Amino acid sequence: MDDAVSGGPPVGIAGVKVRGEVRVELVEETPYRFRIDQHGSMRVPGVVFASRRLLPPKGDGALEQVINVAALPGIVGASYAMPDMHWGYGFPIGGVAATDIRGGGVVSPGGVGFDISCGVRLLAAELDRSDFRRAAEQIMDGLSRATPRGAGRGGVWELHREGLDRVLEEGSRYAVARGRGTPRDLERCEDGGALADAEPGQVSARARDRGLGQVGSLGSGNHFLEVQAVAEIYDQAVAKVFGLSFDQLCVMIHCGSRGLGHQICTDHVRAMDESMADHGLTVPDRQLACTPVDSPEGRAYLGAMAAAANYARANRQVLGVAAGEVLRKVTGRGLDLVYDISHNLAKIETHDVAGRRLSLCVHRKGATRALPPGHPELPPGLREAGQPVLIPGSMGTASYVLTGVPSGDAFFSTCHGAGRTQSRHQAVRTIDARRLRRDLEHDGIVVRGSSARGLAEEAPTAYKDVDAVVAVAEGAGLCRRIARLVPLGVVKG
DNA sequence: ATGTTC
Numbered sequence: 001m002d003d004a005v006s007g008g009p010p011v012g013i014a015g016v017k018v019r020g021e022v023r024v025e026l027v028e029e030t031p032y033r034f035r036i037d038q039h040g041s042m043r044v045p046g047v048v049f050a051s052r053r054l055l056p057p058k059g060d061g062a063l064e065q066v067i068n069v070a071a072l073p074g075i076v077g078a079s080y081a082m083p084d085m086h087w088g089y090g091f092p093i094g095g096v097a098a099t100d101i102r103g104g105g106v107v108s109p110g111g112v113g114f115d116i117s118c119g120v121r122l123l124a125a126e127l128d129r130s131d132f133r134r135a136a137e138q139i140m141d142g143l144s145r146a147t148p149r150g151a152g153r154g155g156v157w158e159l160h161r162e163g164l165d166r167v168l169e170e171g172s173r174y175a176v177a178r179g180r181g182t183p184r185d186l187e188r189c190e191d192g193g194a195l196a197d198a199e200p201g202q203v204s205a206r207a208r209d210r211g212l213g214q215v216g217s218l219g220s221g222n223h224f225l226e227v228q229a230v231a232e233i234y235d236q237a238v239a240k241v242f243g244l245s246f247d248q249l250c251v252m253i254h255c256g257s258r259g260l261g262h263q264i265c266t267d268h269v270r271a272m273d274e275s276m277a278d279h280g281l282t283v284p285d286r287q288l289a290c291t292p293v294d295s296p297e298g299r300a301y302l303g304a305m306a307a308a309a310n311y312a313r314a315n316r317q318v319l320g321v322a323a324g325e326v327l328r329k330v331t332g333r334g335l336d337l338v339y340d341i342s343h344n345l346a347k348i349e350t351h352d353v354a355g356r357r358l359s360l361c362v363h364r365k366g367a368t369r370a371l372p373p374g375h376p377e378l379p380p381g382l383r384e385a386g387q388p389v390l391i392p393g394s395m396g397t398a399s400y401v402l403t404g405v406p407s408g409d410a411f412f413s414t415c416h417g418a419g420r421t422q423s424r425h426q427a428v429r430t431i432d433a434r435r436l437r438r439d440l441e442h443d444g445i446v447v448r449g450s451s452a453r454g455l456a457e458e459a460p461t462a463y464k465d466v467d468a469v470v471a472v473a474e475g476a477g478l479c480r481r482i483a484r485l486v487p488l489g490v491v492k493g
Numbered sequence: 494a495t496g497t498t499c
Binding site for chain 1: 497
């Protein structure tokens, strides 16, 4: 066996420093898996799924964050990072960390991220690429009008206080109960469209105020609504179960919990920062503020987080319904839900760790759950095929539908997108938004933007190559490719 | 990501 497969000498990644001087030493276990051996305050090793090319660039800080996360109280297995990893608040984006609840394991809002339950919804039409071409401008104008976006602003679903409470408690189920969608939609949502253990009482008045007028809105940043076509199918049988065929027209929606989730994260980071010492906990970075899952602060955060997750699901539910109405009006055909899945969430899950069956708090931040075929949590219609995993590409590039595999490492998790290589600030400095828009339109992509700055921030050159990210995730044994989709039109947040 | 510095 050669060195690259058997382990071999450490691959030093020049320029990445920990605590000033020590370099991060990565051991290349396979071409797609690197290990950071346990040292210092690490309680478990670090495991980075990547290729040499996809490893974070010099000075990014993400590998340092993998090491910091490995010091979390109660962490088990390893501190994992996905191929689209990059620097984030406390935890790397693309990070997965599981803690043993009975063993004093913690929950950390930084391990979920500010955009709680940010995720992706994919819908498919009985239409193809040529149907879109015949009415592209009309379809995109309609979708643009039907899709509130940008900072602040309103949403498609105007709610009063009581309605917001129901959204926090029931997620997409409440939207469907109010005629926004069908019961079938709920089978095609992760967790049936709602997390069961939401506690709206743990959501602050300020978070509610921010969220009240934003149900059914994209927001900004990397969020989008795209019209896409299925350009490649890797597994016909599974694609058919998911409801996808070659050349089919789809709509993909990428958004989260808006100001409500952001405020919840802010509130609970602050509360945990203040109470961490009372629990006798220390962490290497203040941004890793945490308390035991089994503590008043831990339970309060998880209850509020679940409420934000339900808000995000209802958000995508009503946006999807609004998009379907536009398609039906213009083409006579509506949209059927393929799946809705989050990539910023902590979940209580049972896993075997070193021969013991443990109840874990699994943090996925910029990482997606990917359940394999046969998993009992999958609804009957998807049980044989596996969980649909939705990967949004950067603007103008491909997106993917994947599924979980039985070998799934990292607690059945995989990547979540392309992953940034440039900060928003850097991108704005180097990208000419007007030229970018021309380039996209030259590629046949109809663009309905929100702001020139927003467009520049999301230039594909500021991101990793999503095709490489997905190939590495598959090569690392985390998931399997089912379909590749290409953009035809984009409504940008 | 975010009423992009309560």
